[in-house]
Amino acid sequence: MDCPSCAVTLEKGLSNRNGVESVKVNYAAGKMTVSAVNSGIFETIPGYVKKFGFEAEAEHTAKKPDVYEIAGMDCGSCAATIEKHLGGNSDVQSVRVNFSTGKMHISHTLTSEQIVKEVQKSGFDAKPVTLRNQKNEDQPAIKAFPVTTVSGILLALGFLGSFTAVPEWVVTAFYAAAIVIGGYKPARSAFYAVKSRSLDMNVLMVSAAIGAAVIGEWFEGATVVWLFALGNSLQNRSIERTRDSIRSLINLTPSEAMIKTENGQMKKNVEDISINEIMIIKPGEKIPLDGEIIAGISSLNQAPITGESLPVDKEPGDNVYAGTVNESGSLEVKVTRLSEDTTIARIIHLVEEAQEKKAPTQAFIDRFAAIYTPIVFILALLVMVVPPLAGFGTWGEWFYRGLALLVVACPCALVISTPVAIVSAIGNAARNGVLIKGGTFLEKAGAIKAIAFDKTGTLTEGKPKVTQVIALQDDSDTLVSIAKTIEEHSTHPIAKAVISYANERNISAKDGSDFTAIAGKGATAVIDGTEYFAGKPKLFNEMGISTAHINERIDEMQNEGNTLVAVGTRDQILGLIAVADTVRDITVSSIEKLKQAGISEMVMLTGDNEGTAKKMAAETGVDRYFAELMPEDKVTAVKKLQNEGKQVAMVGDGINDAPALATADLGIAMGGAGTDTAMETADIVLMADNLEKLPHTIRLSRKALTIIKQNIWFSIITKLAALVLIFPGFLTLWMAVLSDTGAALIVILNSMRLLKLK
Missing domain, CATH: 3.40.50.1000 (HAD superfamily/HAD-like)
Incomplete structure (x- = not known):
């Protein structure tokens, strides 16, 4: 297809074919989605498409996207570079990279090794995410070459050499080596960013370093590269600490569990355990999987899941959650959820999803950055060319200022200002239940x-109790028996209170039929051929039954905080049952x-x-x-x-x-x-x-908003100050790099304060 009209032609042509329900052709992606009445039609699609002058083949996608951890990203534009690079691969159906969480979600038909190689081409490292490697049970990672350290040593040697009798070419060689070693990774990333039509920090920084070398400012170029590498290294360490807020949740659950079998006890990996198997949990051990206690009584520390400060008593029939700690007694627990479906696993999934969703502020800043960077890039080119052509200063002078402006063009600190704060706040909240x-x-x-x-159930315990029974006709046991009969088919807390009161006094229900709930008012049932009602007193008023003789008593009991259940027939009220809930x-x-x-x-x-x-x-x-x-x-x-x-x-x-x-x-x-x-x-x-935990949530949210505003204003003011200082010639190239990477680092550290909020 060479233009969108080809897509329209295909859509119209295929839509008229018998058995085809819908056709959608995406020209930009070169993809067509077809819905048909039976699978046999799909086999004929390629041949039919060929009649229109195009080629088509069926695409087989993975059931759900694979997840990879990406290492080496230092700002949001790195994520965009990876997305654009992989998005251009015909074997990749969809790809989404989130800088904040360091995760890539990709649907593809490639091998894991091919994906890792493709990501490496973009200048980054990738590792498939599995339950095991999320729990940090991998082999120790191979130590990376100390690029920043070596580049810094070479820069220092060149700088010291410039004050001695060392030949100038040796000093230049030290600087050049510092640029090559420190700038190799950014240069590789910049190459793929340009190839993907992405203007990221690597492109701008490499352009500045090369430009500095071209005009003979080798020291400036080497300093730019080293400061950039140092800034990225510090940023990556800081960002990893925010990402660890979720990894700490992942590590809560043990990787093995003791399982009870016919032949005794045996250890199994949690991934291999099936539903209904019996786990043995000893005092002090963590619960490996969600389950139901079938034997034993204990107290469980549920703080990792619920944030509750005190242990919770558990007995047979109670549910327990993976990641919680058995404080005292030994327990036998029947597994009710597989490892990927446990409460903690779903919390982690929901939190990671939440961290990847853009907030309105972040979305706005991303749109702003997409416009800001190319504008400043063009401005930098104009600064290099226009003033010297107009006779204001030398070419070298303005070329240098243009390079400084290139460095200032990347809004790294601004783009990072919101997502890191949000990741930190959501991680803090998750750890607190x-x-x-x-x-x-x-x-x-x-x-x-x-x-x-x-x-x-929110402000109150949600477990009201009967406080008083007033029988107006029969004895109170008969009244409670009728009420129990009507309420037995209801799950309302007040109904449960009446049933519980009757059970405690061994009052049995009568034979009833035609049970019906009256929404928001009560319920009714037929007992021994008579229709009885239990509900609010106004239910009987609506049926035309006067409550004048007991209004004084009703008002008195209601003013004491009781909820009243009136019991009676269509002709009279037989009595009142007072129920009260207690405040938590x-x-x-x-x-x-x-x-x-x-x-x-x-x-x-x-x-x-x-x-x-x-x-x-x-x-x-x-x-x-x-x-x-x-x-x-x-x-x-x-x-x-x-x-x-x-x-x-x-x-x-x-x-x-x-x-x-x-x-x-x-x-x-x-x-x-x-x-x-x-x-x-x-x-x-x-x-x-x-x-x-609600007050903490509100405080955390307000603190996050404050920090986001601080970050945005600090980033903007830093950029404006740098821009203003460039034109008089006060801002050197290395100062421009320091202002950019320094601002980004300060913004990250400021956001990380949210992790510590108690």
């Missing part, structure tokens, strides 16, 4: 002004810390009556509440807060509160370690089933 799904949500969390909390111990301190972190308004959303809501609001310390809400009313409450001009976060369990979580500017789910839905749907997930 909080999943932030990407830079976008990190930025949103930093801008939140109001937080809306679902009451039940951690809730009050968490809300106080959120206020200290700068959240201006705390709001409670509940389906409870006004009295209960008011009492709970006072106990928890929230500023405002919305009571007697139906599930859909929570969405309306969130919208009301948004209409007041506030950025609103909604905190819930990630399942029942899904509509409100989706409506809010930021959805925060609690208890992610126990629910897959929460981990997949919310923007931020608190892995523990409490609010303890």
